[in-house]
Amino acid sequence: MKVVAVDQGTTGTKSYTLSDDGQFAAVTGFEHRQIYPRPGWVEHDPEELLRHVTDAIAAAGPVDAIGIDNQGETVVAWDAATGRPIYNAIVWQDDRTNAFTARLKADGAEELTLSxxxxxxxxxxxxxxxxxxxxxxxxxRELLKADRLRLGTSESFFLARLTGTFATDVTTASRTSLMSLATLRWDEGLCAL
Known part of the structure; x- marks a missing residue:
């Protein structure tokens, strides 16, 4: 058995293979562009990230399984019908929502997110x-009204485009502030907030 592991990180994408005989090998790597539209804002081009993920997988040759690590809190929005991103990926280190989260804190909402x-x-x-x-x-907003908006962390975008499945796992979902740790499901109260 041969596995390719893809590390899609903040500044680049790398891939490695691991064979059942214990051979671990670096395969390839790509740097991607950092986009800074305003002070404190950090974005990436989702199509560039996906291209690097697919190129990193392809460079490994035939494999039996693929594992993808991602920028856990980085988000992508896309059209479910076309798979096309509608905005740049907003990176985990972006702070454009500082004022919004400060207002929620002032209103006492942090008690809910913490609990x-x-x-x-x-x-x-x-x-x-x-x-x-x-x-x-x-x-x-237009896509939301048409039930075609997909929002998720970057790996959910990669999975949707690579496999046609819109999904995440609990480890990444737990970094969104939308999942209940008790039920391991999206929490209605957090989503409403």
Missing amino acids: VAGLPLDPYFSASKLRWVIDHVPEA
Whole structure:
């Protein structure tokens, strides 16, 4: 058995293979562009990230399994019908939602996020970035009305485009501030917040 592991990180994408005989080998790596539209804002081109992921997988040759590591809190919004991103990926280190999360804290909402998701209210986590997309990207609102908007962390975008499945796992979902640690499901109260 041969596995390729893809590390899609903040500054680049790398891949490695591991064979059942214990051979571990670096395969390839790519750097991607950092986009800074305003002070404190950090974005990536989702198509560039996906291209690097697919190129990293292809460079490994025939494999039996693929594992993808991602920038946990980085988010992507896309059209479910076309798979086309509607905005740049908003990177985990982006702080455009500082004022929004500060207002929620002032209103006492952090008690809910801490008790249900185990996370403080902070622009670092995905939920406020996802809300920002809905509030500030006109196409997001149009797609939401048409039930075609997909919002997720970067690996959910990769999975949707590579496999046709819109999904995540609990380890990444737990970094969104939208999942209950008790039930391992999306929490209605957090999503409403």
